[in-house]
Amino acid sequence: MIDAxxxxxxxxxxxxxxxxxxxxxxxxxxxxxxxxxxxxxxAMAAGAGITIAAASLDLIASAAHIAGPLRAGVxxxxxxxxxxxxxxxxxxxxxxxxKR
Numbered sequence: 001m002i003d004a005x006x007x008x009x010x011x012x013x014x015x016x017x018x019x020x021x022x023x024x025x026x027x028x029x030x031x032x033x034x035x036x037x038x039x040x041x042x043a044m045a046a047g048a049g050i051t052i053a054a055a056s057l058d059l060i061a062s063a064a065h066i067a068g069p070l071r072a073g074v075x076x077x078x079x080x081x082x083x084x085x086x087x088x089x090x091x092x093x094x095x096x097x098x099k100r
Contacts, residue, residue, distance in 0.1 A: 029035070055078075063072035 060072055060076050063075065066072075067075075
């Protein structure tokens with residue numbers, strides 16, 4: 001349980017210890033579980049997506065604070081559209097085997 005009077009280093013150490021357990025569990029799963037290529041790539045894609053989403057959320061919050069919510073929202077939408085158009089262009093014309 002998190003106490004309001006708990007020192008920050010105690011809270012950080014406890015949360016770090018809890019998170020570190022997942023590293024050990026993942027290491028044992030990688031060593032002893034028969035993981036196929038499809039499962040492994042799915043887990044890596046999910047991790048990459050979560051990382052990109054967290055970075056985007058942090059950046060859009062900072063941009064909204066600095067430039068205002070309307071400008072930040074428009075910039076975010078334009079960036080997402082540019083990424084989607086580039087992805088579609090690559091898929092149609094040049095990079096047919098990039099997602100094997």
